[in-house]
Amino acid sequence: MTTTFPFEAGAKDEELRTVGTDAVRIDGLDKISGAAEFVDDIDFGPGLLHAAIVESPHAYARILSIDTAAAEQAKGVVRVVTGKDFPYKFGMYMEDRYIFAQDHVRFVGEQVAGVIARTHREAVQAVKLVKVVYEVLDPILDPKRAFEADAGLIHPDLGDYTHVPWFFPKAGTNIAHWRKIRKGDTEKALAEADYVLEDTYTVPRYAHCAIEPHVTVSKLDHADRLTVWTASQSPHTQRHLFAEALAPLGFTHKDVRVITPYIGGGFGGKAGVSMEILGAAMATLVKGRPVKLRWTREQEFYNTYQRQGVVAELKVGVMNDGTITAVEHKLFWDAGAYVEYGANVVNAAGLSATGPYRVPNITNDSLCMYTNLPPGGPYRGFGYSEFHFGLESHMDRIAEAIGMDPVDFRRKNAIVEGDELSYGGHMNPSGLIEAINKVADAIEWGVEEDSDNPNTVMGKGVALFWKAPAMPPNASSASFLKFNEDGSLNITVSGMELGQGYLTVMAQIASEVLTVPVEKIRVETPDTDRNPYEWQTVASHVTWSSGLAVEKAAIEARGKIFDVIHQVYGYEDDSLYLESERVKCKTDPSFEKPLSDFVIDGIQTGDGTWRGGPIIASGKFMPEFTNALSDPETGQGGHPNVHYTVGATGVVIEIDKDTGRIWVRKAALAVDAGKAINPDLVKGQIVGGLVQGLATVLYEDMRFDEGGKMLNPNFTDYKIPTAFDIPDEVVPIIVEVPQPDGPFGARGVGEHTMIAAAPVIANAVYNALGIRIKSMPVTQEKIAMTYLEKSRS
Amino acid sequence: MELEIKVNGEQWALNVAPADVLLDVLREQVGTKSPKIGCERGDCGSCTVLMDGRTVRSCLVLAVEAEGHQIVTVEGISYQGLSELQDLFLRINAFQCGFCAPGIVLSATELLEHNPNPTRHDVQEALAGNLCRCTGYEPIIEAVLGAGQPKVGLDRPATGPAEGDRP
Missing domain, CATH: 3.10.20.30 (Beta-grasp domain)
Incomplete structure (x- = not known):
């Protein structure tokens, strides 16, 4: 590792003042008082225009003609746009999308034209007047069908698309990316294994369902500056993609400004660029007027990124003593019509599809298949939730087949520090064994529970999880820090406060270094003109990466503070330290200087002149030890992942044998946070993520008709949990095995908490009823019908 | 009209x-x-x-x-400082992104107005029409159950606005 880190991970708790405490959220008062401003809450005055989108009703079709004449004449309409206005491609990792459709549409809902009008109602009315004539083509809705040699091509020009160097598209097929891992000799190991289990698991698509819909307001002013206010996890990445896509119109990065206030939930759905580019592009045609585009709840379902479906073919070999010797995992991803972001989900899963186990022989094939369904993309868990369902179901089945306790089996094979990873790197320090033990204790694994109700049965399940941030090797974070007259601090960063508590955690890190209390620190949401760079708030990486950037800025500020004291009083820098917002000196206990005395105005010297001045600092972090270079055929040779966060989940459930209804009586989840900067916020991630994950296995499920149209794009038909739909008890467990390069030893936990929710339920259902459900969701109906069949036979 | x-x-x-x-x-x-x-x-x-x-x-x-x-x-x-319920929401992290929080606070306020000592089931029922995707509801239920109860088990100071901070 070439990077040196300013802080020693694993500083003793008694040495820490702020880190490790449940500091009250610094955005809390804004949010609980109603003061918090979201994009849709910002006033833009009477000049505000409203946009609405004409969408394809077909999953795959050629556009023969678009007639906008009637819409242009409609009341209140200012402008109608089509693909002809913006023949520009864009994409996060692969440029396979146009802003508006050009000659083809490839999913139901794809944007064909846009209407800008004076009111929202007028825009929506005029959309109905745009006449589009299509030649309907046969859609491909299944990833296995898309893989077949005779399948039609969804992107015939795939070979010409620009993409990042770690993607391997296969021109002349529907394979947009194929991540291969070839390690050891899987074939031989499977042949020599005492027991081999082979099966297929399927996972449908899921929706993020942030309660705030996507919304964006864009304005090109008369000086040709494009400002976009947007509900986004990725302000700088959005600016970059807007500037690139709209470069033909003359925009450069300095002309594009993205402002992101509070956002009402993200979960990956507001990462990258989706609908926002429509608003940005449309605004360029109505100079001087802000244009608002807000998705309806329906559009939120069918026209933002969706979590990709997957068909997982899994083969695992073990010896009689329980040692896993080989994993062969073939993942066919239903990545949708455009994979500019989703192909990286496929990539991440392919690198880690063994799960958190020590496996000497690995064959992973993670296949990104184009289909005519909405574009897949990032969703909390980023591919890992999907493959863990099959993998962790499989582990239970293998343990049973060889007569081992499933928890013992996992303990025996759990990956530990130094074990070789699928791509040849080595596992970081981790508390996986501790997590397994604590979860097993919490649910009293091994103790059978009986139900008082003759109609119900109790069951227990355990599942493990791991995940690495999936990022480009040069994904960076930066921070600016400045003192104010009273010794308070303003910090700017460009990570997003999604609700996870990021701003508070950044304040705690700065507070720890500078001894300024959290209440005296304001950390501001991004404005790309003013805040320093952040790649994106995704991958559970900002506590780690942005935290390091803030820590470095605070250390730089501290150095400047000591320099001023040295200049004026002569104390050596290394004799100085901070305590309770004062500079103190180890060699002169009588010395103390409050920060508020000098961090803006400096210190007056004997001759009446002043030293110092405003204390300002910056910090940045880039993981300089990673690279995405690896052999396309084996996946060996690179260092794509920075580190893994691991953990375990366990549940106690009660099932009604007749109806299949499940009550989660108790759930325990242990995650290795490295160091919980704010333990209560980590617990918030545990409980919230677990409930989100339980919903994906118990009832959530995107349904599409045979034409590729989503059938349940609303909260009535796509049910997400209410206050009634939660476990009776959740036991959040924080494990802290420090991440050596993390801020105070911290690593991310945000996504991880939902990853094992699906298999843990499937395993508990088996434990209770002896039935194995291999397709998500594990609904009441599937349980009841499968159990009925089993009872009959 | x-x-x-x-x-x-x-x-x-x-x-x-x-x-x-x-x-x-x-x-x-x-x-x-x-x-x-x-x-x-x-x-x-x-x-x-x-x-x-x-x-x-x-x-x-x-x-x-x-x-x-x-x-x-x-x-x-919030006009004259946070209500006891809002203060509890703040101190026990009963919201994350904050988008649903105004609605949830109002549903819980209505409940407590009519039923100052609700059961867990009462709280779940009162909040069943307010979706929250972040918290998993557990801290929200805890906050509502805690409102009106003697303040125990809260080791953090209240950080509501000081007197006179608001109009």
Whole structure:
């Protein structure tokens, strides 16, 4: 590792003042008082225009003609746009999308034209007047069908698309990316294994369902500056993609400004660029007027990124003593019509599809298949939730087949520090064994529970999880820090406060270094003109990466503070330290200087002149030890992942044998946070993520008709949990095995908490009823019908 | 159409269209932005407001139906500092992104008004119409159950606005 880190991970708790405490959220008062401003809450005055989108009703079709004449004449309409206005491609990792459709549409809902009008109602009315004539083509809705040699091509020009160097598209097929891992000799190991289990698991698509819909307001002013206010996890990445896509119109990065206030939930759905580019592009045609585009709840379902479906073919070999010797995992991803972001989900899963186990022989094939369904993309868990369902179901089945306790089996094979990873790197320090033990204790694994109700049965399940941030090797974070007259601090960063508590955690890190209390620190949401760079708030990486950037800025500020004291009083820098917002000196206990005395105005010297001045600092972090270079055929040779966060989940459930209804009586989840900067916020991630994950296995499920149209794009038909739909008890467990390069030893936990929710339920259902459900969701109906069949036979 | 309503204690005389819903009028004409647009069909509860002390989904209430009624949003509750319930929400992290929080605070306020000592089931029932995707509800239920109870087990200081911080 070439990077040196300013802080020693694993500083003793008694040495820490702020880190490790449940500091009250610094955005809390804004949010609980109603003061918090979201994009849709910002006033833009009477000049505000409203946009609405004409969408394809077909999953795959050629556009023969678009007639906008009637819409242009409609009341209140200012402008109608089509693909002809913006023949520009864009994409996060692969440029396979146009802003508006050009000659083809490839999913139901794809944007064909846009209407800008004076009111929202007028825009929506005029959309109905745009006449589009299509030649309907046969859609491909299944990833296995898309893989077949005779399948039609969804992107015939795939070979010409620009993409990042770690993607391997296969021109002349529907394979947009194929991540291969070839390690050891899987074939031989499977042949020599005492027991081999082979099966297929399927996972449908899921929706993020942030309660705030996507919304964006864009304005090109008369000086040709494009400002976009947007509900986004990725302000700088959005600016970059807007500037690139709209470069033909003359925009450069300095002309594009993205402002992101509070956002009402993200979960990956507001990462990258989706609908926002429509608003940005449309605004360029109505100079001087802000244009608002807000998705309806329906559009939120069918026209933002969706979590990709997957068909997982899994083969695992073990010896009689329980040692896993080989994993062969073939993942066919239903990545949708455009994979500019989703192909990286496929990539991440392919690198880690063994799960958190020590496996000497690995064959992973993670296949990104184009289909005519909405574009897949990032969703909390980023591919890992999907493959863990099959993998962790499989582990239970293998343990049973060889007569081992499933928890013992996992303990025996759990990956530990130094074990070789699928791509040849080595596992970081981790508390996986501790997590397994604590979860097993919490649910009293091994103790059978009986139900008082003759109609119900109790069951227990355990599942493990791991995940690495999936990022480009040069994904960076930066921070600016400045003192104010009273010794308070303003910090700017460009990570997003999604609700996870990021701003508070950044304040705690700065507070720890500078001894300024959290209440005296304001950390501001991004404005790309003013805040320093952040790649994106995704991958559970900002506590780690942005935290390091803030820590470095605070250390730089501290150095400047000591320099001023040295200049004026002569104390050596290394004799100085901070305590309770004062500079103190180890060699002169009588010395103390409050920060508020000098961090803006400096210190007056004997001759009446002043030293110092405003204390300002910056910090940045880039993981300089990673690279995405690896052999396309084996996946060996690179260092794509920075580190893994691991953990375990366990549940106690009660099932009604007749109806299949499940009550989660108790759930325990242990995650290795490295160091919980704010333990209560980590617990918030545990409980919230677990409930989100339980919903994906118990009832959530995107349904599409045979034409590729989503059938349940609303909260009535796509049910997400209410206050009634939660476990009776959740036991959040924080494990802290420090991440050596993390801020105070911290690593991310945000996504991880939902990853094992699906298999843990499937395993508990088996434990209770002896039935194995291999397709998500594990609904009441599937349980009841499968159990009925089993009872009959 | 003429519309007279009282919002957070202030009387408004407005001109609205027959099809305008209360939510849009509150946000666009009164400038009260805490009721949020989440689904526009009464599923998510983020537009919840109190009408004469009872919660309504303001996306499903025609503005003209509010004629002569008193509307209270979370801004009205926060006017003189946080309520005990809001303070508990803040101290035990009963919200994350904060988008649903105004609606949830109002539903819980209504519950506590009628039932100061609710059971867990009562709280779940009262909040079942307010979706939260972040918290998993557990801390919300804890906060509502804690309101009205003697303050125990809270090791953090309250950080509500000081006296005189607000108009």
